[in-house]
Amino acid sequence: MAALMKSVTVRALKFSSAASFRSTRCSKTPTLCIRSFSTVMSPPSKAIVYEQHGSPDSVTRLVNLPPVEVKENDVCVKMIAAPINPSDINRIEGVYPVRPPVPAVGGYEGVGEVYAVGSKVNGLSPGDWVIPSPPSSGTWQTYVVKEESVWHKIDKACPMEYAATITxxxxxxxxxxxxxxxxxxxxxxxxxxxxxxxxxxxxxxxxxxxxxxxxxxxxxxxxxxxxxxxxxxxxxxxxxxxxxxxxxxxxxxxxxxxxxxxxxxxxxxxxxxxxxxxxxxxxxxxxxxxxxxxxxxxxxxxxxxxxxxxxxxxxSWLSMGKVKECREMIDYLLGLARDGKLKYETELVPFDEFPVALDKALGKLGRQPKQVITF
Amino acid sequence: MAALMKSVTVRALKFSSAASFRSTRCSKTPTLCIRSFSTVMSPPSKAIVYEQHGSPDSVTRLVNLPPVEVKENDVCVKMIAAPINPSDINRIEGVYPVRPPVPAVGGYEGVGEVYAVGSKVNGLSPGDWVIPSPPSSGTWQTYVVKEESVWHKIDKACPMEYAATITxxxxxxxxxxxxxxxxxxxxxxxxxxxxxxxxxxxxxxxxxxxxxxxxxxxxxxxxxxxxxxxxxxxxxxxxxxxxxxxxxxxxxxxxxxxxxxxxxxxxxxxxxxxxxxxxxxxxxxxxxxxxxxxxxxxxxxxxxxxxxxxxxxxxSWLSMGKVKECREMIDYLLGLARDGKLKYETELVPFDEFPVALDKALGKLGRQPKQVITF
Structure with a gap:
């Protein structure tokens, strides 16, 4: 995540079709790589970031992140929804045994729509719904750029609040x-x-x-x-x-x-x-x-x-590298949710109201449904 | 054990050789079985008995038990030594989930010498050293009569204080x-x-x-x-x-x-x-x-x-019926004890001094070695 926080000097470019996102390859000479005009960049992103560990309501803030390059194996995903789980709170508090390096973007799961793909991405296309699977840090932001291997394409027939929280x-x-x-x-x-x-x-x-x-x-x-x-x-x-x-x-x-x-x-x-x-x-x-x-x-x-x-x-289970098993189970669970055989209550909260959703997730307002941020 | 406490009307007979112990069979008519003169009986036995559950130093007493019949598959064992284990104390206290019916003779393991065998016993002979294996209740007495299958013949080369405590x-x-x-x-x-x-x-x-x-x-x-x-x-x-x-x-x-x-x-x-x-x-x-x-x-x-x-x-492990495995491991452990590769401290205490040994086992006299009663 730290890389995302660095200032990026190349201007963001906006494209309307997947084809436009193919980047040209930089030369491998030891000199500075000068990006060509057609380098694919993500849109600027808004993210909930924490720069130190502590109580989430005091250490998180909304940050505007500059565009980042969408490399040849990367996929840029426009997030649709992401929940606030107790484990997200624990990660920010720093009580987990492995602390993510800060600054970091919060969130660990969610669902998004593919916005752009790198030149070597074959399995995903703009418009696909994807979830990070196994889940990975940084879902509380409007655009996420990660390698294709991170993303699992899912059936759009599943309600998005379940897709966002299924893992x-x-x-x-x-x-x-x-x-x-x-x-x-x-x-x-x-x-x-x-x-x-x-x-x-x-x-x-x-x-x-x-x-x-x-x-x-x-x-x-x-x-x-x-x-x-x-x-x-x-x-x-x-x-x-x-x-x-x-x-x-x-x-x-x-x-x-x-x-x-x-x-x-x-x-x-x-x-x-x-x-x-x-x-x-x-x-x-x-x-x-x-x-x-x-x-x-x-x-x-x-x-x-x-x-x-x-x-x-x-x-710990996910760290065993069981990506295939994980995705098979996710598809099974998403199917159950789609068919109404797996139900639970969620509350959709617009991203702008993140602080209220966080207070609810922290239990400050009594018992509340699972808070799911929508982007 | 309750059966042992009943009065027995046939006088004890003493024999000097195994052959003398063969009993004649009683007829299977529904009338009272009149024992023939050659019915094999154990010697009278002295035993530490408890008639109710409670603190061992208040509920146990030395009891003279009359002779009992040594049936065709039975073996009469003259006990040599038996320890006072914490689990023996727990059984008498009644804190075990399955309480033995009272009255009962204390003790759960020990070593003895075969004194007499029933007419159908082939695997054991007088003079053999045996331990109850898996262990079973009632080792705190001078003579124990149980079926042949209870007893495991052991190598006499193992010191008796280890044979008594090996299980x-x-x-x-x-x-x-x-x-x-x-x-x-x-x-x-x-x-x-x-x-x-x-x-x-x-x-x-x-x-x-x-x-x-x-x-x-x-x-x-x-x-x-x-x-x-x-x-x-x-x-x-x-x-x-x-x-x-x-x-x-x-x-x-x-x-x-x-x-x-x-x-x-x-x-x-x-x-x-x-x-x-x-x-x-x-x-x-x-x-x-x-x-x-x-x-x-x-x-x-x-x-x-x-x-x-x-x-x-x-x-619980022993109740799984793993008699063969149990005896193989016992032989392995006895071999180690015989060879000096498995050592621990015991204190041999004559049966007459059982109350002192019990006090030591109960921790009344500070830290003490494992108390092993000798008969």
Missing amino acids: VNPLTALRMLEDFVNLNSGDSVVQNGATSIVGQCVIQLARLRGISTINIIRDRAGSDEAREQLKALGADEVFSESQPNVKNVKSLLGNLPEPALGFNCVGGNAASLVLKYLREGGTMVTYGGMSKKPITVSTTSFIFKDLALRGFWLQ | VNPLTALRMLEDFVNLNSGDSVVQNGATSIVGQCVIQLARLRGISTINIIRDRAGSDEAREQLKALGADEVFSESQPNVKNVKSLLGNLPEPALGFNCVGGNAASLVLKYLREGGTMVTYGGMSKKPITVSTTSFIFKDLALRGFWLQ
Whole structure:
């Protein structure tokens, strides 16, 4: 990203067709490369940039970025929409183990339309819808220039708010259902933070496989409504964190089997609840810590109940170089969203109102739908 | 065990050779079976019995048990030695998830000499040394009568204090090194409670495989001596729980690789230390909770460090019916003990002094060697 921040001396050129974007090759002589008139440049871009790590509402600002060259293997994408995910906030805060170098543009996923392509780009054409896949930093800007290999062409029939958000949360839910325990139709899973987008995706993706879900939600105003919303998505049971008689898990579960797999994105007592619901030999996967409290486990849970505790981090999974698998799963998830089989609530916010969307994403205005910036 | 407590009306008979122990078969008529004069009976036995669950020093007592019949597939074993393990204490306390029915004889492992065999026993003869393998309840008594299949004949060349104790602790160490992480020569493991017998076995069994050990011991009087004892067994590093600079694990480890596997038998802060030493993607196996404190883990340990937490319970492993594997490993471990390659401290205590041995095992008299009752 730092490169994008440097001043660029060549003026931006605007073209109306893909053909116009073919650049001539610079000579490879050791002298300064003088760009010819037909060098392809992106339009100037507006971006949400942070120049240091810290609270996003104090360190981010809107920056006008000058045009950048669209090299022979590059694709210039006009962004359509990009979400504000909790992980985006964590990256800006600098709490991730690998800090992106600053200055950087925020955002990690999104959807855009191909605006221009470099001379050697064959697989994409202007007008195509693409997402960065695996996702990559810098989606909170109007024009993004990255190599063709970054972009995955998607079906335009999928609503853009789903295309913009399909990777970080739905793919996490899918991988967590696949990677830890061999689940069969008739099995069940338990999760806390069930109202999160990942939680909602877990409910729907599990149901498509014949797997029941036991869902734990926080006790707060509107929890009855949340319970009904989750049931409408296919949740089998929805309990609040203060549900009584949790010691007698089997009676709470009724005819549902004890879950072999649990998901924790809260920590503290809500994580202990997931452990209580798990059957002997079950596995709890932690993928978030919304309460900022650690997970406390009794010795007997390990020895006598044979529980296993694991963690999941999508970025780590994506770093394994599984680009093909990633894109196949994205297409599967986009198909579900297109067909109305995968639903979650988003709120579209114009780019100009980014500060309001950020405040909502930061939880300053109470519980809000996933904020998706539109460009 | 309850059967052993019933009064038996047939007088004990004593024989001096195996041949004398062959019993005649009772007729299978539905009338009362009248035993013939040559029915084989065990000698009367003295046993440590508990009739209810509770603190072992208040609920156990020495009981004289009448002779029992040695049936055609049974073997009567004159016990030589049996240890008091923490798990024996837990069973008597009733804190195990499956409580043995009471009244019951204490003890779970030990070594004995075959005293008499039933008419259909072919694989064992009087004078053979045997251990119950997999271990089974009721070794704290002078004569034990169980089916031939319970007993595993062992090499008499192994010192009896090792034969008596080879299963519960050394086999736990061996399984934990084998079952969770694929370790290669040059790797390392970390453990707390390193002065325990399991801990000492981990050090020696790891060393035989070219695996280094990082050992954490409690801060208390004698910890310098304990450190030297562990180093003499082959420990690569021994740190106390209050070791400074634990934040900079790599500098503490020097040339040792970060461990991929850790063992926890303490809980609380000592478990957190094991987690700190583990490398990214490492696994901590909990097999005890000496501090009676739970294990607390940060969310980031799961998500960013990709740690996995598991549990190990030998009884559960043994219940998988792996009798052959179990006995092969026992023979391997007994061979190591015989050859002086597996050492740990035990204290032999005559059966008459059981209460003193129990007090020592309960920790009433400070740190003591493993108590092994001799009969």
